[in-house]
Amino acid sequence: MKQLEVQIMGQSYLLGCPEGGESSLLDAVERVDSAMCKIRDAGKIRARDRIAVLAALNLASEFSQQGAAVPSPSPAVTAVTSADTEGADPRLLALIERLDGALSVDGQLL
Numbered sequence: 105m106k107q108l109e110v111q112i113m114g115q116s117y118l119l120g121c122p123e124g125g126e127s128s129l130l131d132a133v134e135r136v137d138s139a140m141c142k143i144r145d146a147g148k149i150r151a152r153d154r155i156a157v158l159a160a161l162n163l164a165s166e167f168s169q170q171g172a173a174v175p176s177p178s179p180a181v182t183a184v185t186s187a188d189t190e191g192a193d194p195r196l197l198a199l200i201e202r203l204d205g206a207l208s209v210d211g212q213l214l
Contacts, residue, residue: 113140139163157203
């Protein structure tokens with residue numbers, strides 16, 4: 105397995121990838137970096153973990169819409185409040201809860 109050092113939102117990461125998968129990984133890194141920088145530059149959210157979650161949700165939304173029969177523009181994902189959850193997909197709400205739980209212990213991992 106090959107290792108690549110990449111930059112995402114100005115921070116270095118050492119990532120492993122299978123032989124021949126460098127191009128795909130670098131493309132994914134570029135998409136994630138672009139999505140995170142776009143959210144950061146909007147200026148409403150500063151916490152890196154929140155930016156990462158919102159970027160992941162945006163990218164997942166884009167990905168799922170690509171497989172849909174009738175693609176529609178992806179709405180920008182922003183921080184979710186309880187007022188935003190009415191009528192929301194329960195799977196998305198469960199995912200957000202899991203992400204919030206995982207990110208709340210982020211400081212304990214260091």
